[in-house]
Amino acid sequence: MKMDNEQLKELVTGLVPDATFEENKQFLMVTVSPDKLHELLKSLKERPDTSFDYLFCITGVDIQEKLQVVYHLESTIHGHQVVVKTATTNREKPEMSSVVDIFRGAELHENEIFDLFGIVFKGHPNLRRMFMPEDWNGHPLRKDYVDEVNIIDLS
Amino acid sequence: MKESDFNVAPKSDRQKTNIILTTVEELVNWGRSNSVWPLTFATSCCGIEMMATGAARHDFARFGVEVYRASPRQADVIVIAGTIVHKMAPVLKRLYDQMAEPKYVIAMGACAISGGPFFYNTYSVIRGADQVIPVDVYIPGCPPRPEALLYGIMQLQRKIKLESIKTGLIPEDNPEEYPDSPKVY
Numbered sequence: 001m002k003m004d005n006e007q008l009k010e011l012v013t014g015l016v017p018d019a020t021f022e023e024n025k026q027f028l029m030v031t032v033s034p035d036k037l038h039e040l041l042k043s044l045k046e047r048p049d050t051s052f053d054y055l056f057c058i059t060g061v062d063i064q065e066k067l068q069v070v071y072h073l074e075s076t077i078h079g080h081q082v083v084v085k086t087a088t089t090n091r092e093k094p095e096m097s098s099v100v101d102i103f104r105g106a107e108l109h110e111n112e113i114f115d116l117f118g119i120v121f122k123g124h125p126n127l128r129r130m131f132m133p134e135d136w137n138g139h140p141l142r143k144d145y146v147d148e149v150n151i152i153d154l155s
Numbered sequence: 156m157k158e159s160d161f162n163v164a165p166k167s168d169r170q171k172t173n174i175i176l177t178t179v180e181e182l183v184n185w186g187r188s189n190s191v192w193p194l195t196f197a198t199s200c201c202g203i204e205m206m207a208t209g210a211a212r213h214d215f216a217r218f219g220v221e222v223y224r225a226s227p228r229q230a231d232v233i234v235i236a237g238t239i240v241h242k243m244a245p246v247l248k249r250l251y252d253q254m255a256e257p258k259y260v261i262a263m264g265a266c267a268i269s270g271g272p273f274f275y276n277t278y279s280v281i282r283g284a285d286q287v288i289p290v291d292v293y294i295p296g297c298p299p300r301p302e303a304l305l306y307g308i309m310q311l312q313r314k315i316k317l318e319s320i321k322t323g324l325i326p327e328d329n330p331e332e333y334p335d336s337p338k339v340y
Binding site for chain 2: 131132133140145147150151152153154155
């Protein structure tokens with residue numbers, strides 16, 4: 001049965017009590033700490049009443065004070081959707097747990113986020129640079145990224 | 156200058172004097188310039204425009220750019236249709252190196268000429284394909300229309316028609332007429 005955002009909020013609060021929410025958007029947005037993330041996504045997928053079996057997007061975001069990762073989930077059985085956000089304040093060595101063991105499709109997305117934001121996903125089977133050359137220094141989509149050689153700045 | 160000035164290869168002084176060699180040269184160059192086979196290579200939206208040029212409405216086979224070759228070893232010209240990024244540059248260089256002489260390069264569109272819309276604030280784009288391989292003809296546009304590509308191909312044919320079959324270079328035509336031009340252009 002399709003759950004609306006209110007029901008999903010209630011259910012996620014039961015699973016992770018200290019989760020925070022943003023409402024009145026298209027999706028219900030859940031913010032959890034990185035150590036709770038893996039557990040939450042696993043139960044969201046495995047519970048028969050939610051069965052979020054399709055991770056349709058992972059996004060990396062640099063919002064200056066922290067590095068954020070956003071997961072968009074959908075259930076192909078029930079048709080409901082949810083957004084799970086998590087963030088780390090550690091810019092030198094940001095780490096998250098990988099969700100490749102739950103959603104196999106996350107592998108390339110996590111590779112890409114590692115490449116462009118430098119977030120290390122623990123438990124990822126083959127974490128490597130995807131778009132940039134292997135010997136590239138730094139992570140280009142970070143706000144504080146500087147590249148005097150390649151970038152002609154027009155800001 | 157009229158349109159027709161571009162379409163007829165001007166006769167060089169050498170072609171007026173050395174009759175037997177230049178007649179053979181003219182024949183060979185006529186053949187070469189009318190069978191320029193392009194390599195199947197496109198990196199972005201200019202490639203769509205290049206495909207349109209190859210398709211029925213514009214059909215650059217009319218000009219002897221007969222058939223896309225899937226192997227650089229069979230191609231005469233590489234049309235760089237699109238953005239070249241740092242990761243693509245070694246691939247492009249290798250493709251160019253694998254092409255058999257004589258080989259020609261057409262830089263199609265703003266990205267291949269200078270980086271185009273990706274000139275500023277980017278970490279990944281090469282600012283012009285001529286940073287990697289030498290370019291014979293530049294076609295401006297974003298992307299250029301098929302007519303522009305056809306015109307660029309005709310310019311390349313004009314260049315091929317001027318070449319010496321002995322050296323592969325364009326002999327200096329008339330130094331008085333172009334005082335600023337280098338010896339080989």
